[in-house]
Amino acid sequence: MKDKLEDLRRLLGEIFDLERARDLLEWDQSTYMPPGAAPERALQLATLSKLSHQKLISGELSSLLEDARQVTASMNPDSDDARLVQRLTRKLEKLRKVPAEWVEEKARAVSLSKQAWEKARKEDDFPHFEPHLTKMVGLIRQYTEFFPSSDHYYDPLLDDYESGMQTNHIRTVFAELLPEQVNLIREIGEREPIDASLLYQPFAERKQWDFGLEVIRKIGFDFQRGRQDISAHPYTTHFGIGDVRITTRIHPNYFGSGFFATLHEVGHALYEQGIRPDLGRTLLAEGASLGIHESQSRLWENLVGRSRAFWTWAYPRLQQIFPQQFGDLKLETFYRAINKVEPSPIRVEADEATYNLHIMLRFELELTLLDGSLQVADLPEAWNGKMQEYLGVTPPDDATGVLQDIHWSEGLIGYFPTYALGNLFACQLWQLIKADIPALEAQIERGEFGALRGWLDENLYQHGAKFLPMELVERVTGGGLSAEPYLAYLRSKFGQIYGLV
C-alpha cells in the first residue's frame, strides 16, 4: 500500500515540476526576457498552467488520493504523508466546488479588467474601471456562494490565501488594532516631524547593490541555493528548495528603496530555503500561508532591519561605502530617518506605524462591496472618507487613491488582510525569540544572526506548509493571533523615537 503513496508523490512531483517551470518563465519575464517575447511567453505560461491544472483535477490524481487517504488514515496524523494528503484534500475539495465555466469567465474578466485598471490609473479615470470592478465583485460574490456552509461569506476568500482563517477572527483583532493605531499616529503627528531628506541623495547603484548582497550574505541567505536579480517589482520566487530567488529594484537617488526591498525579500527567501529537504517537490514545499510568509519578510525588513541594534552593526559599514552622504552623520539621525512616520495615501510607501491602517481600510471596503451595502460607483468617496478617518489624509486623485493597487483588478479579494497578519505575527514571534535568546540584541549589534535564524528554522521554516497557518501560530506561540505584541512594539519603538509619554 505504501506504493500508492509513491504513485501519488510521483504525480504530485510532475505537477510541481510544471508549476515551477511556469514560475521560472515568470521570473525570466520579469528579469531578463527581451520585450519581443511577450506574446509567445503569454501562451507558454497559459499552456503550463493549463497542463498542471489538468493533472491536479484529473481522475488519476483523485483516485491516487483516495487510496492514499486510506493508507494514511492509520498513520500519525502529524506525519509528513498524512499532512500532505490532508493539504491536497483541502485543496481539491475547494477546487471541485468551483465550476470550470466560472474559472474561464473569471480569467477572461481579469484579462480585460487589468487592462482597464492600467488605463484608469494612468489617466486617473475611475469610471473607466468601474464596470470591470462591478463585474469582478459580482464574480467574487458568486465564488463565495459556491461555499454555502461558510460561517462568513468572506471566509472562502480569505481561506484561499490563509487556509482555515476566519473572518470574524480578523475583525476582532482589527477592531482592537484600529483605535490604537489611529491614536498613535495622531500623537506622532503632534510631534516635530523627522527630516528624512538625507535618504534622498544620489547613491551609486552598484554600491547599493553590493551593500545589500553583503548584508544578506551575513544574514545567511544561501547563494549556493539562490540569487538576486533586478526587476520592476521586487519579489521572491522558488523553483525548489535548492533554488530560491529574490529580486530588488534600486533607486539611484533614494537609499530606502533597494536595501529594504532586498531585506524584505530575503525574509521570504530564508523561509523557502529553510524548508526541510524531504518535503521537496510536494505541495508542502512552500510557506504555510501568505500571512506567515509576510511575517518573515516583515521580521527581517522591520524588526531586524529598522532596529537600532542592526544599524549599530551595519551603519559604520554603510558610512564607509557612502562617506560623502553618511560620513558625518550620526547613527541616531540615520536611525530616525529610516523610521520616520508620516501618513501618506500610498500603501506600498507606508511606514511601520501606518501600514496596517491601509489594510484595514481595504478589508472594510471589501466586506461592504461584497455584502452589497457599498456600490462600486460610490467606492472612491468611501475610500477617501476612510483615508481621512484612519490616516487623516485625502488622496489628491483616484490614481493615488482607490486605483493604486492592482489586486482588485485581478480579482484578488481576501488577499490584503494577509499583509496585516504578517505584521502582527512577526511581533508575536519577536516577543518569543527575545525571551528564548536574551542576547539577541547584543548579537544583532555584532552582526550575528545565527541564533535568530536557527530559532526560525527550528520553529517555523523547516515545516514548510505542513501545518495550517493558525495551527502553526498555536504550535509556536501556544496561543492564537494577537494584536498586543504588535501594539506594544509600536508604542515602545515610536514612543522612544518621537518622545511620546
Added chain:
Amino acid sequence: MKDKLEDLRRLLGEIFDLERARDLLEWDQSTYMPPGAAPERALQLATLSKLSHQKLISGELSSLLEDARQVTASMNPDSDDARLVQRLTRKLEKLRKVPAEWVEEKARAVSLSKQAWEKARKEDDFPHFEPHLTKMVGLIRQYTEFFPSSDHYYDPLLDDYESGMQTNHIRTVFAELLPEQVNLIREIGEREPIDASLLYQPFAERKQWDFGLEVIRKIGFDFQRGRQDISAHPYTTHFGIGDVRITTRIHPNYFGSGFFATLHEVGHALYEQGIRPDLGRTLLAEGASLGIHESQSRLWENLVGRSRAFWTWAYPRLQQIFPQQFGDLKLETFYRAINKVEPSPIRVEADEATYNLHIMLRFELELTLLDGSLQVADLPEAWNGKMQEYLGVTPPDDATGVLQDIHWSEGLIGYFPTYALGNLFACQLWQLIKADIPALEAQIERGEFGALRGWLDENLYQHGAKFLPMELVERVTGGGLSAEPYLAYLRSKFGQIYGLV
C-alpha cells in the same frame, strides 16, 4: 475541415510551449542557476521532456495528423500547412519505429556513459570509457536496424540531424575534399608560420563584451527579440521567434575566444530571428537542419568575421578600444593572426583550413565502428593514425585525442558531418551572394550588412524548417551540395595569406 488543421496546430502549440519551457530551463541552467538547484532541475527537465514526448506520440496527435493529411492532400504541396503536415509525418514515422524499451535503455546508458567519459577524459583513461562506448555503439547499431529499408546503415543516423541526407552523398563530397585539404595544409606547413601571439595578451573582459555587442548590433541582431549572456559553452537557443538568445564566454588573456564565439552564435541567431512569424509555435519554427544552421554560424564567423573587408571596418574601432594592444599594429598583421593555419589535435580550436579534416576523421571512424570493422578497443590507435594521416599531428594523450568530444558519450553518432556540411554550404551561398550583390565587399568594408542580411532573410531564414535541407540547397543554389566553392575559397584566401602559388 480547416478546423482539423486548427486542432492540430493547437496541440502542436502545446508541445512547442513545453519544449521551449524546457529550453528555458536549460538556458537558465547554463547561465544563472545556482548550483544547489541541479538535482531538482534535472527532474524538471525530465518531466517536461516526458510530457511533450507523450503528447507527440499520443493517439490524439496521430488522429489529428491523419485528418490533416486528408485536408492538405488537395493543397499546394508547398503551402505552409502541407509542409507542416509533411514534417510532422516524417518525424512521427521515425519515432514510431523506435521501441520505447530502446529509448529507455539508451537514456540509462547515456547517463552512465557521460559520467564515465567525463572521468576518462579528466584522467586520460580510455579503458574506463571503453565498455560504455562499446555499449553505445551496440545501441546505435540496433537503432539503425529499426530502419531496414535504408540505402546505407548510417542514413537513419544522419537523417536525425540532416533530414533526408544520404551517406553516400557525403562520402562522395568528402572524398573530393580530403586530398585537397590535406594537400593545402601541407603546402601551408612549408611556409613561414604566422605569429599570432598578439592575440594572447590581457584584454579587459568588459571591453571585449561591449565590442562584441556593438558589432552584432550593427550586423542586425535584434535585441528587442534576443539577448546575450555568459555560459561555459557558447550556444544559441530560442523560446520563440521573438526570443532568440546567444551565449558567449570571454577569455581575459585571449582575444580570439569571446568575439568569434559571439559572431558564430549570432549567425545561428539571425537565422532564428529571421523565420517568418506565421510559422511560429509550430515545428517549422526552427532551422532546416544542423548543417544549414551551421552554414549560417560559419558564414558570419568566418566568411564575414575573418575577412579583410570586415576588419577594414572593425579594426580601427578595435584599436580605439584596445590602444595598448593594437594601437601600433597594422591591420594586415592582425588579419594574418586571426587566420593563422596550424594543425592541432583539438577540433574546437581548429582553424578554417583544418577544421573539416577533424570531421572527416570522425565520420570515417563512426562508419567503421558501426560496420564492425573497427573495435572500440582499437579506437585510440585508429584515431591517432588518422590524425597523423590527415593533419600530420599526433595527440599527446587520449584526453586531447579520442576523448576530446562529448558527442559519442551521448550517443550522438551521425552528428559530426553536419559541421562540415555547414562549412561547405556557407561557401556555396557566399558565391551566390557575391554574384547577386557585387558591392558586398565594399559594403562590409563600411560596416553595412543590410543587403547581405536581406539576401539571407529572403532566400534562407524566412523559410525556417519548411523545406528539407537538400531541397533548400537546391532551391537556393539550383544544384546540390558541392565542395568546389569551399575549396576555391580556401585556396584563394590562404593562397594569398601564405603566398602559395
